[in-house]
Amino acid sequence: xxxxxxxxxxxxxxxxxxxxxxxxxxxxxxxxxxxxxxxxxxxxxxxxxxxxxxxxxxxxxxxxxxxxxxxxxxxxxxxxxxxxxxxxxxxxxxxxxxxxxxxxxxxxxxxxxxxxxxxxxxxxxxxxxxxxxxxxxxxxxxxxxxxxxxxxxxxxxxxxxxxxxxxxxxxxxxxxxxxxxxxxxxxxxxxxxxxxxxxxxxxxxxxxxxxxxxxxxxxxxxxxxxxxxxxxxxxxxxxxxxxxxxxxxxxxxxxxxxxxxxxxxxxxxxxxxxxxxxxxx
Amino acid sequence: xxxxxxxxxxxxxxxxxxxxxxxxxxxxxxxxxxxxxxxxxxxxxxxxxxxxxxxxxxxxxxxxxxxxxxxxxxxxxxxxxxxxxxxxxxxxxxxxxxxxxxxxxxxxxxxxxxxxxxxxxxxxxxxxxxxxxxxxxxxxxxxxxxxxxxxxxxxxxxxxxxxxxxxxxxxxxxxxxxxxxxxxxxxxxxxxxxxxxxxxxxxxxxxxxxxxxxxxxxxxxxxxxxxxxxxxxxxxxxxxxxxxxxxxxxxxxxxxxxxxxxxxxxxxxxxxxxxxxxxxxxxxxxxxxxxxxxxxxxxxxxxxxxxxxxxxxxxxxxxxxxxxxxxx
Numbered sequence: 001x002x003x004x005x006x007x008x009x010x011x012x013x014x015x016x017x018x019x020x021x022x023x024x025x026x027x028x029x030x031x032x033x034x035x036x037x038x039x040x041x042x043x044x045x046x047x048x049x050x051x052x053x054x055x056x057x058x059x060x061x062x063x064x065x066x067x068x069x070x071x072x073x074x075x076x077x078x079x080x081x082x083x084x085x086x087x088x089x090x091x092x093x094x095x096x097x098x099x100x101x102x103x104x105x106x107x108x109x110x111x112x113x114x115x116x117x118x119x120x121x122x123x124x125x126x127x128x129x130x131x132x133x134x135x136x137x138x139x140x141x142x143x144x145x146x147x148x149x150x151x152x153x154x155x156x157x158x159x160x161x162x163x164x165x166x167x168x169x170x171x172x173x174x175x176x177x178x179x180x181x182x183x184x185x186x187x188x189x190x191x192x193x194x195x196x197x198x199x200x201x202x203x204x205x206x207x208x209x210x211x212x213x214x215x216x217x218x219x220x221x222x223x224x225x226x227x228x229x230x231x232x233x234x235x236x237x238x239x240x241x242x243x244x245x246x247x248x249x250x251x252x253x254x255x256x257x258x259x260x261x262x263x264x265x266x267x268x269x270x271x272x273x274x275x276x277x278x279x280x281x
Numbered sequence: 282x283x284x285x286x287x288x289x290x291x292x293x294x295x296x297x298x299x300x301x302x303x304x305x306x307x308x309x310x311x312x313x314x315x316x317x318x319x320x321x322x323x324x325x326x327x328x329x330x331x332x333x334x335x336x337x338x339x340x341x342x343x344x345x346x347x348x349x350x351x352x353x354x355x356x357x358x359x360x361x362x363x364x365x366x367x368x369x370x371x372x373x374x375x376x377x378x379x380x381x382x383x384x385x386x387x388x389x390x391x392x393x394x395x396x397x398x399x400x401x402x403x404x405x406x407x408x409x410x411x412x413x414x415x416x417x418x419x420x421x422x423x424x425x426x427x428x429x430x431x432x433x434x435x436x437x438x439x440x441x442x443x444x445x446x447x448x449x450x451x452x453x454x455x456x457x458x459x460x461x462x463x464x465x466x467x468x469x470x471x472x473x474x475x476x477x478x479x480x481x482x483x484x485x486x487x488x489x490x491x492x493x494x495x496x497x498x499x500x501x502x503x504x505x506x507x508x509x510x511x512x513x514x515x516x517x518x519x520x521x522x523x524x525x526x527x528x529x530x531x532x533x534x535x536x537x538x539x540x541x542x543x544x545x546x547x548x549x550x551x552x553x554x555x556x557x558x559x560x561x562x563x564x565x566x567x568x569x570x571x572x573x574x575x576x577x578x579x580x581x582x583x584x585x586x587x588x589x590x591x592x593x594x595x596x597x598x599x600x601x602x603x604x605x606x607x608x609x
Binding site (some may be wrong): 057105 | 504520523561
């Protein structure tokens with residue numbers, strides 16, 4: 001693979017509160033190569049989405065910065081397309097119009113009408129949604145909506161595809177289906193992907209590297225696991241693969257031994273109890 | 282594709298051919314009818330108990346009689362108008378026969394206001410006021426909704442002006458209108474006063490609802506707009522407006538309801554020749570028929586208000602992208 005494409009250096013973000021600044025994220029350093037598939041995994045509230053939003057340009061880092069192709073990221077842009085968690089299609093536009101909006105916006109008047117039409121249809125074909133061009137989002141299933149969301153992002157020909165728990169709201173079967181589609185598409189287009197997930201299997205199956213985040217506040221990168229499994233990957237074959245299971249085990253042990261969230265809650269409860277007894281005494 | 286097999290059409294056919302559909306329709310109309318029946322009965326019973334200075338309070342039968350009386354008066358007026366123009370035509374024809382170069386003077390018929398022409402005046406007045414109010418309220422509401430600072434500036438003002446009664450505005454409006462020299466294009470003074478009062482009172486629900494609708498666009502869609510880098514105008518047209526349309530229409534329907542209520546009061550005091558003036562004149566007139574006539578007018582006012590709301594609802598159904606959202 002080529003040299004660094006997307007570079008996060010000492011990225012941190014803090015929010016001003018009444019009690020002084022609250023540091024949500026700090027010292028995030030990550031170098032991603034062109035065509036690499038990177039997942040971010042961690043417990044809820046650890047700032048995964050914040051990292052993604054900073055790369056997308058929707059949030060501004062208060063420390064450090066993001067560089068894409070030697071240019072600093074300061075605002076959102078079509079070269080960093082986002083697939084949102086809950087599809088975020090415009091409910092008043094049809095499937096076709098939703099993708100068309102992105103294509104028109106990105107082509108900036110350079111494409112002819114026929115070219116736009118071809119490109120929209122091509123991308124919907126890619127996610128197997130050609131049969132529902134004129135349907136409104138509320139007329140199709142959740143999995144289909146997410147497919148259209150992916151098609152909309154791909155249609156912008158992004159250099160980096162940012163996915164915020166894209167399959168989190170879907171049932172297991174649909175999710176597996178879409179994961180396979182995503183692997184297929186990524187192999188075809190060689191797009192750089194940064195994906196947030198809660199799902200250990202999904203992370204191991206899809207990623208070249210898994211970035212494991214520590215719990216907040218002041219969350220940062222805990223460990224980075226390189227998944228060295230040959231592609232194309234098949235979920236059935238991998239299910240019995242010892243190295244696949246080894247990778248899974250490593251992620252699980254990070255999440256449930258090194259960064260136990262449950263313990264945190266337990267200790268908080270104990271603290272509360274203590275303060276209560278102190279107050280009554 | 283065979284048009285007879287179109288899914289929408291077959292659904293429509295199914296709907297009308299199923300007995301379940303007709304049973305539901307029958308049940309609905311029976312319930313509506315029974316409500317009306319109860320009302321008429323109560324009216325009849327109550328009216329026989331009430332004695333006023335103008336005689337007994339009219340029941341449904343007297344009101345119905347006055348209704349046909351009003352229709353007769355309207356027809357008689359129409360006939361007089363027809364006769365007037367016929368006479369004029371004959372006069373012109375005779376003049377031309379005598380001298381082909383004769384200069385003809387055509388006079389318009391000065392119709393006496395009938396109940397139905399008064400209804401028309403009322404509708405014209407209320408729609409003018411309502412459209413003017415909407416033309417101000419929707420754009421302003423969008424601006425206020427887009428900026429939380431503007432919202433902070435305008436919200437106290439809206440809250441201050443919203444509860445003001447039309448009767449409080451009327452003297453001010455009357456004085457201002459009579460101080461301004463109006464050209465005849467604006468219509469009569471009483472019309473302008475009524476329109477302005479209706480406008481001032483029906484502005485607020487649309488303004489407030491538009492602002493709230495615009496400010497409540499889901500964050501996800503705002504993010505989409507940012508990622509796509511939509512220009513301000515496209516952002517407004519593609520994301521904000523469709524998202525706010527349901528709230529805007531809620532505001533418009535509230536406004537139209539208020540406009541209609543305000544109109545009657547405004548017409549009474551401004552003497553605009555509409556339904557309000559009709560009620561007021563009958564009240565001042567104090568003949569034995571007056572109470573029945575007022576009853577008719579009250580019912581017609583209610584029916585027209587209902588019809589206006591239905592019209593708005595139909596428009597909303599047409600414009601709104603979410604066809605399931607609008608039901609009643």
